[in-house]
Every structure is written in C-alpha cells, then in structure tokens.
Amino acid sequence: MQNLIEKIESYLPEEKILAIQEAYKFAIKAHAGQTRLSGEPFIVHPLETACFLAELNLDPATIAAALLHDVVEDCNIKIDVIEEKFGSDIATLVDGVTKLAKIDLVGSDSPNLSEQEYHERAANMRKMLVSMAQDVRVVLIKLADRLHNMKTLMAHTRERRLVIAQETLDIYAPLAHRLGIWEIKWQLEDLAFRHIKPGKYKEISKLLSSKRIERESYIAEVSQVLKVELDNAGIKAEVFGRPKNIYSIYKKIQKYADQGKEFREIYDLFALRILVENVGDCYSALGVIHSLWHPIPGQFDDYISNGKENMYQSLHTTVLCINAIPIEIQIRTYEMHKVSEHGVAAHWSYKEDVKIDSHFEEKMTWLRQLLEWQRDVSEPEEFLESVKTDLFQDQVFIYTPRGDIKELPAGATSVDFAYRIHTDLGHRCIGTRVNGKLMPLDHQLQSGDTVEILSSKADEGPSVDWLNQDLGYAKTAHALEKIRQWFRRQEKHSNVHRGRDLFHREMSRFNLSINEDEIAILMKFDSPDDLFASLGTGSTAVSTLIDKLIKPGNRQRDEYGITMPATGASNGLEVLGVGDLLTRIAICCNPIRGDDIIGFITRSRGVTIHRRDCSNVVTPDRKERLVKVDWGRMQHLYPVRLKVEAWDRVGLLQDITTYVSEQKANIASVVSTEHDDGTASIYLTVHTTGIAQLSRVFSKLEGVKGVVNVVRSSPISPEPPQG
Numbered sequence: 001m002q003n004l005i006e007k008i009e010s011y012l013p014e015e016k017i018l019a020i021q022e023a024y025k026f027a028i029k030a031h032a033g034q035t036r037l038s039g040e041p042f043i044v045h046p047l048e049t050a051c052f053l054a055e056l057n058l059d060p061a062t063i064a065a066a067l068l069h070d071v072v073e074d075c076n077i078k079i080d081v082i083e084e085k086f087g088s089d090i091a092t093l094v095d096g097v098t099k100l101a102k103i104d105l106v107g108s109d110s111p112n113l114s115e116q117e118y119h120e121r122a123a124n125m126r127k128m129l130v131s132m133a134q135d136v137r138v139v140l141i142k143l144a145d146r147l148h149n150m151k152t153l154m155a156h157t158r159e160r161r162l163v164i165a166q167e168t169l170d171i172y173a174p175l176a177h178r179l180g181i182w183e184i185k186w187q188l189e190d191l192a193f194r195h196i197k198p199g200k201y202k203e204i205s206k207l208l209s210s211k212r213i214e215r216e217s218y219i220a221e222v223s224q225v226l227k228v229e230l231d232n233a234g235i236k237a238e239v240f241g242r243p244k245n246i247y248s249i250y251k252k253i254q255k256y257a258d259q260g261k262e263f264r265e266i267y268d269l270f271a272l273r274i275l276v277e278n279v280g281d282c283y284s285a286l287g288v289i290h291s292l293w294h295p296i297p298g299q300f301d302d303y304i305s306n307g308k309e310n311m312y313q314s315l316h317t318t319v320l321c322i323n324a325i326p327i328e329i330q331i332r333t334y335e336m337h338k339v340s341e342h343g344v345a346a347h348w349s350y351k352e353d354v355k356i357d358s359h360f361e362e363k364m365t366w367l368r369q370l371l372e373w374q375r376d377v378s379e380p381e382e383f384l385e386s387v388k389t390d391l392f393q394d395q396v397f398i399y400t401p402r403g404d405i406k407e408l409p410a411g412a413t414s415v416d417f418a419y420r421i422h423t424d425l426g427h428r429c430i431g432t433r434v435n436g437k438l439m440p441l442d443h444q445l446q447s448g449d450t451v452e453i454l455s456s457k458a459d460e461g462p463s464v465d466w467l468n469q470d471l472g473y474a475k476t477a478h479a480l481e482k483i484r485q486w487f488r489r490q491e492k493h494s495n496v497h498r499g500r501d502l503f504h505r506e507m508s509r510f511n512l513s514i515n516e517d518e519i520a521i522l523m524k525f526d527s528p529d530d531l532f533a534s535l536g537t538g539s540t541a542v543s544t545l546i547d548k549l550i551k552p553g554n555r556q557r558d559e560y561g562i563t564m565p566a567t568g569a570s571n572g573l574e575v576l577g578v579g580d581l582l583t584r585i586a587i588c589c590n591p592i593r594g595d596d597i598i599g600f601i602t603r604s605r606g607v608t609i610h611r612r613d614c615s616n617v618v619t620p621d622r623k624e625r626l627v628k629v630d631w632g633r634m635q636h637l638y639p640v641r642l643k644v645e646a647w648d649r650v651g652l653l654q655d656i657t658t659y660v661s662e663q664k665a666n667i668a669s670v671v672s673t674e675h676d677d678g679t680a681s682i683y684l685t686v687h688t689t690g691i692a693q694l695s696r697v698f699s700k701l702e703g704v705k706g707v708v709n710v711v712r713s714s715p716i717s718p719e720p721p722q723g
Helices: 002-009 014-030 044-055 060-068 071-075 079-086 088-101 115-134 136-151 158-178 182-196 198-232 246-258 279-292 334-348 365-376 380-390 414-421 423-427 477-488 492-509 516-522 528-537 542-550 555-559 620-625 652-662 691-701
Strands: 237-243 270-276 294-302 315-320 326-333 395-399 405-409 429-434 437-439 451-455 568-570 573-575 583-585 597-601 607-611 629-631 635-647 666-674 679-688 707-712
Touching: 002 014, 002 044, 002 060, 014 044, 014 060, 014 071, 014 079, 044 060, 044 136, 060 079, 060 088, 060 136, 071 079, 071 088, 079 088, 088 136, 136 158, 136 182, 158 182, 182 198, 182 246, 182 334, 198 237, 198 246, 198 270, 198 279, 270 279, 270 334, 279 315, 279 326, 294 597, 326 334, 405 414, 414 423, 414 429, 414 451, 414 477, 423 429, 423 477, 477 528, 492 528, 492 542, 492 707, 516 528, 542 691, 597 629, 635 652, 635 691, 652 666, 652 679, 652 691, 679 691, 691 707
Parallel strands: 270 326, 583 607
Antiparallel strands: 237 270, 294 315, 315 326, 395 405, 429 437, 429 451, 568 635, 573 629, 597 607, 635 679, 635 707, 666 679
16 A cells, blocks of 8 residues: 555645545455455455556546445445445446446356357447446556456466456457557556467567667667757757567567568667657657658658547657668657557546646547447447457548548548448448549548548449458448448348349359358358348358358368469568568669568669679668668469450450459469450469459459459360460
C-alpha cells in the first residue's frame, strides 16, 4: 500500500488520497484470509492493479474501483453497500468490472475451442466491448487486471497458460493498442509471447543481449550528432533511443526470414525519438534531419496532420544514417508523447482544474460504433469478426466531398466507404470518384483520399460479387454484413438460383464435375438447395467452398485434381530494413542471384541493383546514395493452363495479359486462335502461387471486356492449334 500511496501523492490532493485509503481498508478486510493460486495474499492482486493505474495518473474513482474490483464477486458483498459507502461513480465502475469478471473469454481449459465454446467467447467479447463503449475506465481496470494476471501466470497449468496467453495476444493486446496505451500493449505482448513460444523468447533475449553494446553505441553516436544539429538550429529537443519489445522483434525476424535475411541485418531494433516543445518544432526538426541524412522514399508518415484512430500523433521518417544504416526517427511534442504512452487513459488523468476535451468524443467515435454494430449483427461470431477486421486493424482516414473524415481499416474500398456513410448509399452504389478521378469499386483507398460515391436512383441492391473476397470489392465486416442482410431479405428461390449459378461457375473454372449431393454433405448442409441458398445470400463464401475441397485429407482433393504440382521458383529483391521499394537490375554489371550486391537510390526509378564491385557505384562521392539489398526468398510456383473464350477485338490480348500481371502471376506462354464467328480462344500457361491466387485471376479475367468464359483447361487435353 505504501508503494501506491507514493504514486498517487505525486498528483492527487490529500482528501482524494484519504478516500483511496478507505477503499483499501475495506478491500483488505473483505479479502481477509483469501489467497491466490500463486500462494500470495489475495489483496496483492487489486493492489498491483491499482498501482499500475496510478502510474497512468488515473482519477481517484478509477484507483478506488481497482482496489474494490473483486469484492463483489469474491467476497459476496452487495453493490448497494459499495454505492452507499463510496458513491455512485465508484459503484458503477466496480459493477462494470464485476460483470466483466464473470465473462470467461477463454471458455475452456483446452486450446482447441469447440463451436459452442467459440460462440460463447464471441458473445462474451461483445459484452465486454459494449461495456467499454459505456465507460472506458471499466476496461482500463480490466486491462490492468489482466496485466497482473499475466505476471503471475506460472501458477496455472501449462495448458491453461497457453490458452490465457493466446487470448491475451489475440484480444487484450490489440485492445490496448486500439486504446493507444503502449505501456500496457507491449507488456501484454511480451508476457504472452514468453508463454506461447518460450524457446523463441529466450533466443531473442540472448540475441538482444549480445548485440546490445554495439547497438547502444551506434544509437548514442547518432543521437549526439543529431542533438548538436538541433541545438545549432535553435530547437530545444530531447533525443533518445527507443528499444522495440521482444514480441515486435519476433514479428520483424519472421518478416525478414521470409525475405531470406538474418537477425544481424535488422538495424531498426532501436528507433530514435525526438521530443520537442511544440508542433512547429516538430516540422523544423524534420527539416534538420532530412538535411543531415538522406530520407528513404516512401518512408515518411505525418501522424500529426493525420492522427491515428487511437489518438497517436508523431512524425515518422526513415533515413540512411551513419554508415548507410536505415534508422527510423519519430518526432513528437511532450504532450503527444504522453498520449502515445497512455492513450485514452490520458483523458482520465486527474487534473484539479478539469477541462472538457472537445476532441475526445470525436476521437472515440469507434466506441459508439460498437453499440450500432451490436444491434445490426445477429450472431456473436459475426460481431467478433467485425471487431477483428474493423477495429483491431490499422486505419486509413478518408474525406467526404464536404470535408468530413471517415475512419476505415487499411485495405478498405469505396464500397466499404459507401456503407460506412449509410446503408442505402451502399446498396445503390454504382461507381466512385477518388480525388476527382473515376476509379473501379475495388480500388483500395489511401489516407487523405477524397471519395465521392456515384449512386443509382433505382433500388436495385448490391451485387452478389461484392461478397466474393477474391474480387476485393468489400473488405470490412460491417459492409459485408449489410450486403448479406440485403440478400437474406430476398425470396429463397432467388437465392437458390443465384447460389446454383455461383456454384456451377466456380466448378467450371476449375474444370470439375462434382455431385451436388456430395458437396452438400461435405459442406455440412442438409441438401444442395440449402447450400445454394447459403451461397446466394453470401452466408457461405465461394472461397470457403474451394478451401474445403483443397483441404489436405479430403477425398475430393485428389479425386478432382485440385492440387497443383510445383514447377520451380521465383526470386525477388529486398531493400534491407526499409520494406518493398521499386527495384531494377543495372544493365552495366547485370548481377545474377548469388552475386554480392548493393543498391543505388536513383532520383525517379527506385533502387538500382549493382554488383558490389561495379565501378559505377564504388566512387566516394556516391556513398550516401547506397543502400544494403539482398536477394529475396525463393517462392514455389505452379503451372496452370487456362482457356479464355471471348469476342475478338483490338487490344483483347493486351487487356488479358495486363489483368493477369496485376495479380502478380507470371505468364509462361500464350497461344490464341481466331474463329469464323468473331470469337477467339486464348490459352494461357500461368505460374501461380496457389489456388487462392488462381481464383483471383479467374475473377479478374471474367471482368475483361468481351470475355465470355474462363476455365481451367484439362492437363490431358491436346495442344490447341497454333495461330
């Protein structure tokens, strides 16, 4: 308790501290004689929960409620007693946390949840998030409660630890991120990762320890150089390194391993952070950095002008620093730094002169959306999926023609945007203008885009193709659910007819002949009509059907020849520590896989790849434009023969090859045949990464003007005539 008192004395007046002490006395009396699985007195848990919230400078009611959050459930004390003794605000918080305590999100000691257990988990998730929309402080206490539970997780069995840790990584850490509370997020991630993959956790810890002196020496050198330049420019700033947490490094290692890189090649284990007094100094500091070191194209983000959905604000830039090592630098004010560490909790930080934050409610509108979605979505599973896709992913900020801003998950399209504005607008959407230009409906929107939806006056409803994930028209769970609802309202025979057409179109694509009764049984439907109705309403996706057929172990997988034999590999080039940049092979030295290579940053053509000993890049005056590169990982490809039937026209072949290339599939050969009736048959041999990419190729080719049919040509069919 003394530790808690010391923390709250730094920001609370004496009368508020006395109220918290009374809450502690009540809690310790209520929990007298109780112990936890770890063997420690039970009162330690609410104390640790309260201590962490005190580190966030939260208001007295939240601290007191944290001390009392288990007394109603574990001590059989009525909530009326809490209200009478401590007031309605504290009682409401305790009641909210008590209801959450009754929610077992895990639902089972088994890591493999049954359908019923998953249903219960999804329903419980709904309850928790809806309660959060009513008072965020309830979930702040819940997060602090989970944080201490994770620190004492060893008291549980190995199996139980795995389940709780996985749930923490799936739900609680992303929730802390969405609320902008970095301090909770990174601790939850590392604590969960330690139990899920203990070997990897220890391995990364040792690697970090072995490289620590080298990295810290480099960061100190860069910081000193930058601090001198900022002082010379008259900018008062604090410059320091920010280490990444172990789980984020693990994800970075996975990404680099996929690109054929090693741990020693990861230079952004530390980022530089600059804290300044005001927003103007943020942009001035950015100018100093870019004049000192070469900025890497495409690696600048302005999260001050376009703040993230969790209230995060900073300038991010990546530059080629000393020794041409890429390093990320974050620039923010001290107030922005406080919000970045504490997120929404910063709003509840205690201040004697309380001022209404006019921007708080606007920034937290996504919480209000939870209440709307939980009314619209009938099944808990669908609600859980909408939370994962629409709330726990990175966001983009899109402008309406009138200048209003709408938040959407990264990858969202104009169809998603239309449904976010209004359901009827989504149903009547027929086209879109993005930044004044007509764009296809599957175009992925970027932050800062201004989008105008073109709508039909007739109430024709959405296209069933919008539910096809391979086509990419709708990405958000919110839009997909609204589209499904529209189709559910249609007559069943129409849905059956629509679903049967979808089924036969998909089967013809893969040149398959499957008994309808057999596929209905495989998909666990009572009859083919039930399956077709489900396909017609979008409740069952066509991609799910194909996934079921290609799942290893299914008889249909081998019988119908859906698998594809590997044919070789492709390779790529990666710019180390930077990400995916445009690259091209230099014609002067023409490096091939296996050569020792270096990248040269050009002014307009991305990065040119040279052999390291090429005379065109080894000159001293070009060192600042060099960047480390390496050969990307080898990727297995599969040859597939496609037959495209279309009305012949000028540019047909060009359009077909362009659409295939847009899906990043290699075209090995093309043979076309013209017919007397004005049609043409085009045979393509395409190298794809698998069924998923092949399905996208099918969908795109069917959208080419004049194309009548696209099928997978039988591998045993004779070669088509040349022409």
